[in-house]
Amino acid sequence: MEAPAATPPRHRVVALLGAPQSPFELACAAEAFGTERAGLPSYYDLTLCTEHPGPLPTTLGVPLLVEEGLTALERADTVVVPGWQPPGTPAPPAVLDALRAAHARGARIVSICTGAFVLAQAGLLDGRRATTHWGRTAQLAAQHPALEVDRDVLYVDHGDVATSAGSGAGIDLCLHLLRRDHGAAYAAQVARHMVLPPHREGSQLQYAAAPAPARADESLAPLLEWAEQRLGERLTLDGLAARAGLSARTLARRFAEQLGTSPGQWLLARRIDAARALLERTDLPVEAVAARVGLASAVNLRRRFHTALGTTPGAYRRTFGTAPRP
Numbered sequence: 001m002e003a004p005a006a007t008p009p010r011h012r013v014v015a016l017l018g019a020p021q022s023p024f025e026l027a028c029a030a031e032a033f034g035t036e037r038a039g040l041p042s043y044y045d046l047t048l049c050t051e052h053p054g055p056l057p058t059t060l061g062v063p064l065l066v067e068e069g070l071t072a073l074e075r076a077d078t079v080v081v082p083g084w085q086p087p088g089t090p091a092p093p094a095v096l097d098a099l100r101a102a103h104a105r106g107a108r109i110v111s112i113c114t115g116a117f118v119l120a121q122a123g124l125l126d127g128r129r130a131t132t133h134w135g136r137t138a139q140l141a142a143q144h145p146a147l148e149v150d151r152d153v154l155y156v157d158h159g160d161v162a163t164s165a166g167s168g169a170g171i172d173l174c175l176h177l178l179r180r181d182h183g184a185a186y187a188a189q190v191a192r193h194m195v196l197p198p199h200r201e202g203s204q205l206q207y208a209a210a211p212a213p214a215r216a217d218e219s220l221a222p223l224l225e226w227a228e229q230r231l232g233e234r235l236t237l238d239g240l241a242a243r244a245g246l247s248a249r250t251l252a253r254r255f256a257e258q259l260g261t262s263p264g265q266w267l268l269a270r271r272i273d274a275a276r277a278l279l280e281r282t283d284l285p286v287e288a289v290a291a292r293v294g295l296a297s298a299v300n301l302r303r304r305f306h307t308a309l310g311t312t313p314g315a316y317r318r319t320f321g322t323a324p325r326p
Contacts (some may be wrong), residue, residue, distance in 0.1 A: 010045045010075045011043055011044045012075055012078070013029070014079050014309055015048055020085050029112065050068075053066055070095065072150050078109075078249075079108070081112070086135075099122045103122075108159075108162070110161075112164050112170030117136075130148070131154075131157075132164075134151055134165065151165075154173070219254065220254055228270055231270060235294065272304060272309070278293070285298075
């Protein structure tokens with residue numbers, strides 16, 4: 001008679017917290033790694049730790065009692081840094097040393113949202129691609145030029161180190177890690193219990209607020225205003241130059257000097273922004289949206305939209321549309 005198979009050891013996940021701790025990012029890790037679900041096997045044990053155990057301030061104003069110190073990282077199979085506030089502020093040297101030691105020992109190091117700043121300070125992202133909240137990608141790149149910041153994705157996983165985009169993308173990353181550890185079926189079951197899709201379409205750029213167009217000086221401002229009111233028309237470089245009373249070469253140079261882009265790229269960005277607004281606020285067919293913003297056809301709009309935002313017009317409307325449905 002064969003002996004029963006040995007139960008595999010449970011995977012030890014340690015969430016490394018800082019003050020003030022954001023409860024939402026912590027909850028992303030807790031839902032994936034620390035919640036028992038009826039009918040589903042449980043593979044993980046979740047522990048919370050911080051540099052100085054005791055009451056830990058949170059962004060809610062209510063303290064969280066954390067009983068474990070940094071020595072908990074010595075037993076971790078995965079370490080999660082669920083955000084860090086304020087983003088970019090130096091983490092204590094003891095925290096960075098403990099992270100480096102856990103990584104050197106073979107632990108998987110994971111950040112959610114602004115936790116990427118701590119991983120970068122520890123040197124774990126040098127020479128690697130990483131992401132964080134879309135509103136903080138420029139700051140991360142400026143503070144840590146040794147890493148490559150990708151603002152177009154929901155998460156980046158290198159196997160030993162992983163980073164997620166903004167807060168909700170922490171759930172996407174955690175579900176991805178469940179898929180990697182125990183397969184797609186298990187991750188899909190957990191996602192179903194959480195009433196979430198097992199995998200979201202697109203990148204975090206669809207959630208980013210459209211940046212305000214760069215301001216030009218008085219020489220270009222009237223032309224830009226005129227063009228924005230006529231996005232549905234055929235606008236060419238020669239036509240814009242004639243309107244401004246300049247040669248095409250001079251106009252292109254002024255766009256580069258004042259706006260840091262070309263006339264064509266500026267027009268495309270304005271058309272994508274206009275399409276986003278129509279998809280959010282109207283129930284116009286995609287073909288009509290494309291015509292109104294000067295992108296000619298639904299096929300062209302879908303291609304341009306996917307390149308810019310990593311999703312389709314239809315998926316974007318389902319997520320952000322506010323127009324009443326018939």
